[in-house]
Amino acid sequence: RIAMQAEVDLIVLGGMGLKFDDYLFFKDTLEASGAMSRTIMFIHTASDPTVECMLVPDMALAVAERFALDGKKVLVLLTDMTNFADAMKEMAITMDQVPSNRGYPGDLYSSLAARYEKAVDFEGAGSVTILAVTTMPGDDVTHPVPDNTGYITEGQYYLKGGRIEPFGSLSRLKQQVNKDTRDDHRALMDGMIKLYASYKESVEKKSMGFMMTEWDDKLLKYGRLFETKLMDLSVNIPLEQALDLGWEILSQCFEPNETGLKSDLILSRWPKKLND
Structure with a gap:
């Protein structure tokens, strides 16, 4: 690929x-x-x-x-x-x-x-x-x-079960993000990984039989979309399209104020159809 x-x-x-x-x-x-x-x-x-x-x-x-x-x-x-x-x-x-x-x-x-x-x-x-x-x-x-x-x-992709496992992956070139890519790249990347970590905790709660909250349900939906649309090895899209897809996934699962991203970034990048 x-x-x-x-x-x-x-x-x-x-x-x-x-x-x-x-x-x-x-x-x-x-x-x-x-x-x-x-x-x-x-x-x-x-x-x-x-x-x-x-x-x-x-x-x-x-x-x-x-x-x-x-x-x-x-x-x-x-x-x-x-x-x-x-x-x-x-x-x-x-x-x-x-x-x-x-x-x-x-x-x-x-x-x-x-x-x-x-x-x-x-x-x-x-x-x-x-x-x-x-x-x-x-x-x-x-x-x-x-x-x-x-x-x-200089970095590694940790591949497991046909998907990229973000917590095992690392990069020593992250300082090039934003400067050589797009202004929302680093913030979006960090925000999505943070939410994915919360998704992992919700998966563990569900497997142990704990009561699931509305927030847990949102995280479970988000985690599934994140894994299949961005982390799966069958996905083959350029960077700009991947960033836009990241915003689309967030908008399908959360309200803007739930993402933890800065307000000015949300105003400029959040999918317009949902703002309307």
């Missing part, structure tokens, strides 16, 4: 430990969308030798860097970095290296950072943007691979 939506000149896909069905899915999706003509793929399947898995990120990034120096905007998709780390672990055990946390080699952080930090914007030329998928075994965020990845990268 991100590859289809990204405004880039070239897509480099590095697949590590993929099931053959997953490889065919990537290939068929890129072909169906017409993006295959600007895509380079380095694929290591689960049945290929382990040592070849360790070569994929370096080859993908080397090619991306070469095209970026020629002035191209390049998007590098790496999936799955947990499989890459597992290949490192297997090789380290074979070489009788002293294991570190959960059996992974002691240079895991450095090895991941050496790949992730290849993201670059060349002055007077192109750029390399890296998006890596990291599976969390057992949804364990303390697992060495996602834990180290969180320290290195």
